[in-house]
Amino acid sequence: MVQQLEVTSPTTHSAEWDPFSVAGRNALVTGAAKGIGHGIAIRLARAGANVLIADIDEAEARRASEALTEASGRPVATRLDVSDTASCQAAVQCCVDEFGSLDLLVNDAGIFPTSPVLEMSPEFFDRVLSVNLKGLFYMSKAAGLQMVKQGRGGKIVNIASIDSVHPSMQGLAAYDSSKGGVLSFTKNFALEMAPHNVNVNAIAPGGITTEGASQPLVGMSAEETTAMMAAFTQRIPLKRMGVPDDIAKVALFLASPAADYMTGALIVVDGGMLLS
Ligand SMILES: NC(=O)c1ccc[n+]([C@@H]2O[C@H](COP(=O)([O-])OP(=O)(O)OC[C@H]3O[C@@H](n4cnc5c(N)ncnc54)[C@H](O)[C@@H]3O)[C@@H](O)[C@H]2O)c1
Secondary structure (H helix, E strand, O other), rough: OOOOOOOOOHHHOOOOOOOOOOOEEEEEEEEEOOOHHHHHHHHHHOOEEEEEEOOOOOHHHHHHHOOOOOOOOOOOOOOOOOOOOOHHHHHHHHHHHHOOOOOEEEEEEOOOOOHHHHHOOOOHHHHHHHHHHHHHHHHHHHHHHHHHHHOOOOEEEEEOOOOOOOOOOOOHHHHHHHHHHHHHHHHHHHHHHHHHHEEEEEEOOOOOOOOOOOOOOOOOHHHHHHHHHHHHHHHOOOOOOOOOHHHHHHHHHOOOHOOOOOOEEEEEEOOOOOHH
């Protein structure tokens, strides 16, 4: 007897079902005052989520949340330093207090200072790892415990980098170490959270035009940085830098029911940069 294959999940039968809707879901986005994180917060809010904008820059976080008023949902801001484990626990609690639960976590907060290894201080290396990797661990643990307690699954989206798999330029050894760690952490945490129906995935952005990425690089003038960025853009097969919404659309996908069968994956969003 031929077994009937199940090609759709039961929820996909309805014509009104929107696989990219996160309506009614409660989200926390770190580093959401600016750049990619802010773009993700806007996308999630437009798709129906309540969004907590959490950032070390509290004033900017409040401004960013006000800019979300046109979107659906109820944006709220809080100060968060991801390198401080107590601050991460407080941010998760803030989301629960404001919205009633935490269903989606986006780990976006990150820093990308440059230094050659031969001139790098231990403090410099520690700082980059503290924010980009330990901070992601602190947030993931605090949010994971909350999701397990709630008992109805969840989604965690980590912002890694193309540097997780291939160096994009000299001077980023500390950053690349942290982002390689983000990729490994994502895969192992995905295994651990699978029994709890919490999907853990990562995005590897290429060159994205943001406030942070537009700062002059250490040891370079503004003009030299601009020339370096122009040369970088020339190497991108799609011949343009990305914008935050290029990443935000993919983050929404990973946060939505459309990605229910994905966990431990890395989605590269780089205009083809890794191919060049
Ligand atoms: N822009 C790019 O080209 C690019 C490429 C690959 C990966 N990324 C990654 O995307 C993420 C966002 O980058 P971006 O370009 O939007 O940067 P950005 O500097 O424009 O924004 C980063 C945000 O994180 C916040 N932040 C910094 N330290 C924090 C901390 N300790 N606690 C909480 N918030 C903190 C900042 O205040 C800021 O609002 C980072 O993880 C970065 O590594 C960026």
